[in-house]
Amino acid sequence: MKTIALILCLAVAPAFAGPLQMDPHMPGMQQNARPTEAQAIGVIKAIDLKQGTITLQHQAIPAIGWPAMTMPFHATPEVLKQAKVGEKVQFTLRPDGMNSVVTALKSTQS
Numbered sequence: 509m510k511t512i513a514l515i516l517c518l519a520v521a522p523a524f525a526g527p528l529q530m531d532p533h534m535p536g537m538q539q540n541a542r543p544t545e546a547q548a549i550g551v552i553k554a555i556d557l558k559q560g561t562i563t564l565q566h567q568a569i570p571a572i573g574w575p576a577m578t579m580p581f582h583a584t585p586e587v588l589k590q591a592k593v594g595e596k597v598q599f600t601l602r603p604d605g606m607n608s609v610v611t612a613l614k615s616t617q618s
């Protein structure tokens with residue numbers, strides 16, 4: 509099921525790619541049609557400290573053309589430390605298909 513979700517993410521991303529978001533502070537962004545960072549809302553379903561991943565049931569992320577789904581993300585050590593299963597969070601994502609990384613998150617009030 510995880511694999512299917514990831515493949516779906518990769519498959520639909522180009523078709524739904526949102527408007528280009530230019531950021532003059534990040535030169536790399538101008539070479540790519542997609543933003544190097546995206547914001548999303550989700551619920552933490554699982555944390556795997558060994559793998560360095562958190563599983564998020566995330567809402568659609570129009571900026572990078574992702575539909576809502578539940579999938580594992582790589583996460584920075586800071587994010588892993590902060591994460592709590594069951595928490596609703598707003599998170600920052602560095603989108604890179606299956607290598608996408610959650611770089612920040614903060615708890616939100618539902």
Ligand SMILES: [Cu+2]
Pocket residue numbers: 513517566574575576577578579
């Ligand atoms: Cu996804």
